[in-house]
Amino acid sequence: MSDSPGLLLGGTDQGPFLMTARMANRHGLIAGATGTGKTITLQNLAESFSRIGVPVFLADVKGDLSGLAAEGKSHPRIDARIKKLAVENFQFRATPTVFWDLMGKKGHNLRTTVSDMGPLLFTSLLDLNDTQGGILYACFKIADDNGMLLLDFKDLRAMLTWMADNARELKAEYGNISSSSIGAIQRKLLVLEEQGAEDFFNEPAVELDDLIKKDFSGNGLVNILDVSKLIHQSPKLYACFLIWLLAELFENLPEVGDADKPEFVLFFDEAHLIFDSAPDALIDKVEQVVRLIRSKGVGVFFISQSPMDIPEDILGQLGMKVQHALRAFTPKDKKI
Structure with missing residues (x-):
């Protein structure tokens, strides 16, 4: 019997849907049309990973992930949902969060040499x-x-x-x-x-240990990188950062085998914005990472409106899909 903790994804009248933490380093996709709850699923997973001691990295494209740092508030619909899912010992609490910004305006400077x-x-x-x-x-x-x-x-x-x-x-x-x-x-x-x-490209350079950390209570640190302007105004610089980060993870993390939970999890929201204008070097590096980095305990999740937004060579390596409502308006959409 596995000792790997379960992460709550959602549920119905028949019971909750859980994802085993052991499966997180097989990577995943969160897909669905606008307004169907992809960001909520992302936040829920990030909080859940943090609570079991797994550090997380989030690329915040829309500027709507900072709420993880604040304690939630009760609401009749939230209370009803908690009761329906039979979540035991639920309490609102903030998630340990550090904000980063390549430009140093909305968070700590994230630099390398x-x-x-x-x-x-x-x-x-x-x-x-x-x-x-x-x-x-x-x-x-x-x-x-x-x-x-x-x-x-x-x-x-x-x-x-x-x-x-x-x-x-x-x-x-x-x-x-x-x-x-x-x-x-x-x-x-x-x-x-x-x-x-x-x-x-400047000093002081960030080390992986600055990102892969836990707080004094053993909760994994949630790193939020603001890319709301960067991904549109400086796409090459964003690609440069991603290539550096993925290379650092691949080259420096030790092998951990098939652990009960990942060592580090990355979430890339609005992934189509990365791949639409990505240089071949970035796509090759992402493909290399999702193929080989599982044994180092790193999970990678992409969030986008359609699975078709992800290159096929990368999509084929994702072991889990959380699919919200998809809108099939064209013959191509209906094939998903």
């Missing part, structure tokens, strides 16, 4: 060709060889400019350094910089 991001992720994110990618790798190698840290965007762009000015002296050891290739890299970096990358 250029060196931590590394040339591989930058090459994928910027969609560099082999020649440009090779030059970026040389840039990081030169910095390492000379004991220099690439902390922010100014450091990276200054290093690339110095490489162009000293290409002849560097050629023997690091290969041909084309000024036109460096110019192409600089232009792509400029796009990221215009979207606010200088706020993300």
Whole structure:
């Protein structure tokens, strides 16, 4: 018999619907048309995970998740629902919450350094060709060889400019350094910089331990990242952050096997906004993570209006679906 705790999803007159916490690291999808309760399900799961000691990360697209930090209030409909589901020992209470913001306006600054991001992720994110990618790798190698840290965007762009000015002296050891290739890299970096990358690539850098924490009572910390403007105004920067976060989780968390509950759970609301304009590097990284990160105790949940919003290679890896009412107005919709 499993000792894995059960998480209440909802219920009917026949009884409650529970999700075993052990199943959470098999990932999931919460789907349904607008107004059918997807956000409530998300909040309910986030609170439930927190109460069994599992830290949570939420990407807040609509700005409506901050209420998790406040204690709820009684209402006749809520009271009736609690009675119908026969929830024992129910009480309203706040969830331990930390707010983050890549821009530092609605929460703590969430930052990393250029060196931590590394040339591989930058090459994928910027969609560099082999020649440009090779030059970026040389840039990081030169910095390492000379004991220099690439902390922010100014450091990276200054290093690339110095490489162009000293290409002849560097050629023997690091290969041909084309000024036109460096110019192409600089232009792509400029796009990221215009979207606010200088706020993300800076110090002090956030560690995974800052996100995967519990409070003094053993409740998992709920991390809420405000992306209400970021996802629309700075989509490349948002993709940059997600690639970094997923890479950090995949590379640094230890193997835990098939645990009774996950170590960390991520929720991505309005997931179609991620995948509609996502670079191939992000989709590849998400697919890699959902395929392989289960053994590290990480669960990933996507929330969207239709399962068709999620790429098929990723959708096929999701082990659980919570489906609210779907509206089938077209022949394509009816196939869901």
